[in-house]
Amino acid sequence: MKIIMASDHAGVELKAEIKALLETMGHEVDDMGPYDTTAVDLSDFVYPAALKVSQEKVCGIFVDGVGYGSALIANRIYGIDAVVCQDPFCAKLAREHTDSNVLCLGGKIIGSALALEIVRTWMTTDFLPEEKYIRRVEKVKAISEKHLVKNF
Numbered sequence: 001m002k003i004i005m006a007s008d009h010a011g012v013e014l015k016a017e018i019k020a021l022l023e024t025m026g027h028e029v030d031d032m033g034p035y036d037t038t039a040v041d042l043s044d045f046v047y048p049a050a051l052k053v054s055q056e057k058v059c060g061i062f063v064d065g066v067g068y069g070s071a072l073i074a075n076r077i078y079g080i081d082a083v084v085c086q087d088p089f090c091a092k093l094a095r096e097h098t099d100s101n102v103l104c105l106g107g108k109i110i111g112s113a114l115a116l117e118i119v120r121t122w123m124t125t126d127f128l129p130e131e132k133y134i135r136r137v138e139k140v141k142a143i144s145e146k147h148l149v150k151n152f
């Protein structure tokens with residue numbers, strides 16, 4: 001599977017560890033930067049990465065200091081369902097119930113062992129196609145259709 005990654009300076013180190021894990025798992029990683037810890041503005045990296053996730057209909061993993069910054073930016077893009085997870089249980093439900101296509105993590109708030117476990121769980125869990133989860137996901141999709149513009 002192809003995974004698009006992005007971060008800011010606060011997430012660059014954890015991003016590198018996650019990229020190594022994903023490659024070990026056999027995935028193709030497109031790391032859209034940054035590549036060192038020089039201070040940057042998160043949106044300069046997460047915005048183009050989220051656009052690419054939506055255009056190519058793949059998954060994304062974004063890392064900043066706390067995670068919500070990446071989710072806040074990514075969820076402004078049509079086709080993105082981004083979640084912030086701080087434990088594997090949340091990651092499991094974020095796939096089974098929510099069918100999220102972008103995982104956001106906070107490099108300053110979780111250690112890399114926990115982050116890698118979250119990534120492993122999120123990557124290996126599928127959407128549960130039960131009627132209630134389908135209905136809920138469709139309702140969220142309907143909100144996007146009404147309010148977000150697909151301009152690419």
Ligand SMILES: O=P(O)(O)OC[C@H]1O[C@@H](O)[C@H](O)[C@@H]1O
Nearest residue numbers: 008010039064065066067069
């Ligand atoms: O390192 P600085 O620039 O202080 O803080 C950046 C981080 O703090 C939070 O806003 C975000 O999580 C961002 O990644």
